[in-house]
Amino acid sequence: MAHHDHPDHEVVEQFHPTSGRVTGWLTVVLAGAVVVAGLAYLDDGFPPWVLAAGLLVGVLAWAAMLRPALWATREHLVMRNLADTVHIRLAAVEEMAVRQVLAVRAADRRFVSTVVGRTWRKTLQSRHRPGGTDTGAALAPTEGMHYADFVENRLHDLVDTARSRAGVRPGSTEQLALPDAVRRQRDWLPVGLIAAAVVLLVVSFFL
Incomplete structure (x- = not known):
């Protein structure tokens, strides 16, 4: 600020x-765990779209509930x-x-x-x-x-x-x-992050 x-x-x-912060943080943490797992096991067959979906969910949770x-x-x-x-x-x-x-x-x-x-x-x-x-x-x-x-x-x-x-x-x-x-x-930061996560999700379906 x-x-x-x-x-x-x-x-x-x-x-x-008055509400939403606990849910928001839990969602961000879980989404982050999915992204970390995806990056760690991507070469072992971890679905790219799951990694991208986790990133999108995390960004949306931050933008909608924490920001x-x-x-x-x-x-x-x-x-x-x-x-x-x-x-x-x-x-x-x-x-x-x-x-x-x-x-x-x-x-x-x-x-x-x-x-x-x-x-x-x-x-x-x-x-x-x-x-x-x-x-x-x-x-x-x-x-x-x-x-x-x-x-x-x-x-x-x-x-x-x-x-x-x-x-x-x-x-x-x-x-x-x-x-x-x-x-x-x-505010272009959340808009850009959401747009980038959506593009990554779409692209992941073709990988």
């Missing part, structure tokens, strides 16, 4: 994944997803909710992060966030609080503060007119 000297780019909250991240700066909510990174201006957020994934609406578009989410049962049991703009609330998870609830409250606090600073109300014309509401950056 790149850090910038400008205070608006300083990370004020790094949100931890995604979520953090907030003073001015932006940043979602790093499988193949891109989205910077959403906090003051431009129109709606936001944590269900099975985090869903954010800004600039008349919907953006999703799989980093934070609730189970289906927790989603049904979750209650609406109380009103108010007390930016001192929910600065840290309280005892017994589900982490997804903390994330939702904290994000609402950050959004409320950013809206107040920008002098806009949710859904207002002024909010919709905010410049640079969303910036999406394509």
Whole structure:
């Protein structure tokens, strides 16, 4: 993650994944074991396509389950997803909710992060966030609080503060007119790795 000297780019909250990391690491380790075994026994008849498939599965597990991240700066909510990174201006957020994934609406578009989410049962049991703009609330998870609830409250606090600073109300014309509401950056490393693994898998069927 790149850090910038400008205070608006300083990370004020790094949100931890609520699920998927253990499965992701297990998948990467197992896929790595397949690749190592394939390289070691390739001359002994180990199927090349199995080696290539293991590589593809490992790359996909890393890109889809381990690479995604979520953090907030003073001015932006940043979602790093499988193949891109989205910077959403906090003051431009129109709606936001944590269900099975985090869903954010800004600039008349919907953006999703799989980093934070609730189970289906927790989603049904979750209650609406109380009103108010007390930016001192929910600065840290309280005892017994589900982490997804903390994330939702904290994000609402950050959004409320950013809206107040920008002098806009949710859904207002002024909010919709905010410049640079969303910036999406394509991340070529995972795209290139996935493409290379797919090509290798296809080629392996002809070896």
